[in-house]
Structure formats: structure tokens, C-alpha cells
Amino acid sequence: MSGSDCPCGSGRPFDDCCDPHLSGQTIPPTAEALMRSRYSAFATEQADYLLATWHPTTRPATLTLEPGLRWLGLKILSTEAGVRLIRRAG
Numbered sequence: 638m639s640g641s642d643c644p645c646g647s648g649r650p651f652d653d654c655c656d657p658h659l660s661g662q663t664i665p666p667t668a669e670a671l672m673r674s675r676y677s678a679f680a681t682e683q684a685d686y687l688l689a690t691w692h693p694t695t696r697p698a699t700l701t702l703e704p705g706l707r708w709l710g711l712k713i714l715s716t717e718a719g720v721r722l723i724r725r726a727g
């Protein structure tokens with residue numbers, strides 16, 4: 638997906654939006670970024686990321702994504718108190 642628009646609908650390139658989160662290079666800094674990254678994980682069929690970011694009390698033991706499923710888009714209607722909660726050192 639290099640160079641293409643991010644599936645989350647941010648309008649930013651995938652490489653500069655959700656891909657760094659999906660590949661473990663960065664941690665989503667806000668709840669909205671986490672939600673966007675999880676949407677992109679569904680759209681790019683990355684079950685490992687979905688499981689890793691699922692609350693342990695509700696997470697299934699395994700996750701099988703239906704191959705070729707077409708995700709049409711994510712609309713975020715509003716956010717509240719969307720502050721950066723996690724800041725990486727360096």
C-alpha cells in the first residue's frame with residue numbers, strides 16, 4: 638500500500654498514517670488514532686494487530702478475517718478530549 642491513501646480516510650498516505658502503528662514503529666497517540674489504525678488493520682487484513690490492540694477480557698483466542706472483504710470507509714463523527722496520552726521518548 639506504499640504511497641496510497643490510508644484506508645482510515647484521514648487523507649494522508651498510509652505510510653505516514655496508520656502503517657507505522659500497524660508495523661509497531663509507533664504507538665497510536667490518541668484514541669482516535671487507535672481506532673483509525675484498527676480500521677486500517679481490518680482493511681489490510683492484519684489480524685495480529687487487531688488481537689494485540691483488543692482488550693484482554695473481550696479478545697478472542699484467534700481471529701480469522703474473511704479474505705477479500707471490502708471495507709468502504711470510516712467516518713468519525715466527533716471526538717471529545719482527544720489529547721495525546723502517550724508520548725514516546727526521543
Ligand SMILES: [Zn+2]
Pocket residue numbers: 643644645646647651654655656673674677
Ligand atoms: Zn490511517
